[in-house]
Amino acid sequence: MNTTPETERRRSKRFLCNENFVNCRIHHDGSLIDVAPINFNAQGMAIFCNTHLAELSIVSISFAYQLDDNMLELAELACNIVYSKDSEYGDQFGLSFDESKLSEAQMTMLSAVAKHIEAHDDPEDRYGLNK
Amino acid sequence: MSVKRSEIQVTVDQLELGMRVTRLDRPWLETDFLLQGFIIDSQDDIDALVRQCKYVYVESQTVSKTPDMERRDAPAGLFARFSKRPAQRHSVSSNRPAAGLGKHRPTPDTRIAHINKISTERELGGARVTYGDAKQSVKSIMDGLRIGRAIDINQSRAAVNSIVDSVLRNKDALIWLTKIKSKDEYTAEHSLNVCVLSATFARYLGHDKSEIQQIALCGLLHDVGKSKIPDEVLNKEGRFSDEEFELMKQHTTFGRDLLMSVKNSDRIAIDVAHCHHERMDGSGYPRGLKSHQIPYYAKLVALADCYDAITSSRCYDGARASMDALDIIYKCKGIQFDEELALEFIKCIGVFPPGAIVELNSGHVGIVISNKDDNKLRPKILVVRDKDKQPIKERVIDLSAPDDRLNAFKISREIANGTYGVDLPSYLKKGLVLEHNTEGKE
Numbered sequence: 001m002n003t004t005p006e007t008e009r010r011r012s013k014r015f016l017c018n019e020n021f022v023n024c025r026i027h028h029d030g031s032l033i034d035v036a037p038i039n040f041n042a043q044g045m046a047i048f049c050n051t052h053l054a055e056l057s058i059v060s061i062s063f064a065y066q067l068d069d070n071m072l073e074l075a076e077l078a079c080n081i082v083y084s085k086d087s088e089y090g091d092q093f094g095l096s097f098d099e100s101k102l103s104e105a106q107m108t109m110l111s112a113v114a115k116h117i118e119a120h121d122d123p124e125d126r127y128g129l130n131k
Numbered sequence: 132m133s134v135k136r137s138e139i140q141v142t143v144d145q146l147e148l149g150m151r152v153t154r155l156d157r158p159w160l161e162t163d164f165l166l167q168g169f170i171i172d173s174q175d176d177i178d179a180l181v182r183q184c185k186y187v188y189v190e191s192q193t194v195s196k197t198p199d200m201e202r203r204d205a206p207a208g209l210f211a212r213f214s215k216r217p218a219q220r221h222s223v224s225s226n227r228p229a230a231g232l233g234k235h236r237p238t239p240d241t242r243i244a245h246i247n248k249i250s251t252e253r254e255l256g257g258a259r260v261t262y263g264d265a266k267q268s269v270k271s272i273m274d275g276l277r278i279g280r281a282i283d284i285n286q287s288r289a290a291v292n293s294i295v296d297s298v299l300r301n302k303d304a305l306i307w308l309t310k311i312k313s314k315d316e317y318t319a320e321h322s323l324n325v326c327v328l329s330a331t332f333a334r335y336l337g338h339d340k341s342e343i344q345q346i347a348l349c350g351l352l353h354d355v356g357k358s359k360i361p362d363e364v365l366n367k368e369g370r371f372s373d374e375e376f377e378l379m380k381q382h383t384t385f386g387r388d389l390l391m392s393v394k395n396s397d398r399i400a401i402d403v404a405h406c407h408h409e410r411m412d413g414s415g416y417p418r419g420l421k422s423h424q425i426p427y428y429a430k431l432v433a434l435a436d437c438y439d440a441i442t443s444s445r446c447y448d449g450a451r452a453s454m455d456a457l458d459i460i461y462k463c464k465g466i467q468f469d470e471e472l473a474l475e476f477i478k479c480i481g482v483f484p485p486g487a488i489v490e491l492n493s494g495h496v497g498i499v500i501s502n503k504d505d506n507k508l509r510p511k512i513l514v515v516r517d518k519d520k521q522p523i524k525e526r527v528i529d530l531s532a533p534d535d536r537l538n539a540f541k542i543s544r545e546i547a548n549g550t551y552g553v554d555l556p557s558y559l560k561k562g563l564v565l566e567h568n569t570e571g572k573e
Contacts, residue, residue, distance in 0.1 A: 016462075036462045038462050050410075052371065052376040054370070085451060088380075089441075092441065
């Protein structure tokens with residue numbers, strides 16, 4: 001069961017990342033690593049990498065988001081690692097955006113992405129299985 | 132070897148740690164105990180029994196040698212027994228794929244609609260015994276492998292059969308028990324949980340009993356190769372280095388070799404142990420098989436394996452919520468996991484599975500007891516905290532019941548075990564009296 005307190009530390013609900021997320025990558029030690037965006041809110045996101053990664057300490061993340069007719073580019077957002085979990089299936093990380101290092105424009109874009117996802121989220125059908 | 136169970140009456144001054152209390156000298160409802168039957172694991176338990184009872188009944192086990200075991204002593208007998216085993220149904224069936232790699236999920240025509248034969252509440256007591264016994268079997272198998280003993284496939288089958296019987300009686304009771312994790316017993320518990328989850332998923336998909344038993348056996352034995360991984364790597368308190376991870380990956384090949392060396396081993400179990408880390412996009416290991424080359428049962432067990440790995444604590448990291456695991460499975464469908472099976476698995480487990488601790492929109496906190504396949508967002512819940520998060524007299528509410536008072540309630544989120552003092556293992560240990568005080572009962 002979820003024995004770690006991270007779930008409780010989340011300030012708001014995380015929404016399942018939709019297909020509008022593209023080119024999600026983390027920057028670590030000068031290299032770029034492709035990751036899958038898992039869930040998201042304006043404060044942070046969970047990512048998953050299906051290859052084994054070494055210990056990560058400080059990372060930044062980049063992704064683009066298709067918001068209606070606009071492609072929002074969020075580059076090298078400074079993050080803190082809230083939790084990490086490795087398994088034989090891949091490595092999972094919880095990231096919180098480091099607001100002290102984000103520009104106002106980046107914060108605005110994160111809020112816009114969060115609002116867009118929330119507006120398209122169906123709390124009764126998170127995975128769209130009842131459609 | 133057969134284990135015969137009976138119960139014996141003992142006075143409360145004879146009680147000792149480790150005894151399994153099956154009955155009291157008075158009805159359970161007249162006592163403080165929540166569970167109807169439990170294992171004494173602290174002096175507090177003994178003190179509570181002394182306060183409330185004069186005598187109780189505890190389980191007694193008698194171990195005896197069975198004709199099966201006698202046959203095992205005679206090699207010719209064992210060989211004869213299995214060589215005469217009838218051919219498997221699928222290998223002779225005209226309208227179903229052949230055995231082995233060709234196994235497929237049931238079609239709408241062949242799918243069996245399993246129904247719960249008894250309630251979760253009634254199954255839970257027996258399921259605890261089944262789970263405990265099966266865990267001992269798995270530990271004994273894994274410990275034996277470490278010292279070079281061969282896998283006792285009959286012991287594995289016996290454990291699997293009792294698990295499958297429970298899953299067929301009720302789909303939720305054993306899932307409940309998989310939610311209680313112990314870091315110290317990760318490998319044995321994980322194998323057993325994958326067995327339970329695989330059996331539950333197979334039941335959901337509509338497999339017949341013999342197929343469910345075969346799938347559950349594959350789940351139980353999928354990680355036997357880990358017995359060949361050095362303890363210092365297996366139990367490392369930290370992330371694996373690249374070299375260690377490469378070594379860990381070899382458990383698939385070790386598992387295949389171990390199972391192939393066992394007489395009468397199940398061919399599909401060998402395939403699953405070898406192939407459960409293969410991926411749909413061909414990037415898996417050990418062979419980088421393509422989607423169509425991966426055995427169906429390996430695709431099925433991989434989902435149960437991944438789900439339990441993410442929701443369990445290993446030596447140094449914490450477990451993640453069920454929804455985190457389902458999110459990852461959903462996002463990796465078609466790449467890592469078979470897309471169709473991944474979606475079915477998510478439906479099978481549901482967003483709020485049995486054993487999940489949830490907060491309602493009213494502020495009340497409860498534990499999910501069971502849910503319906505067609506309405507997983509409105510399960511049956513044991514409410515344990517009031518809207519101010521204070522302990523209350525436990526009561527069961529069925530959110531799917533056609534009751535206006537209950538329709539207003541919705542689950543707002545899943546919360547971590549231990550939050551607001553709600554500790555899942557202690558509820559289970561104390562025993563849940565769930566048949567009473569049920570609102571909206573069907």
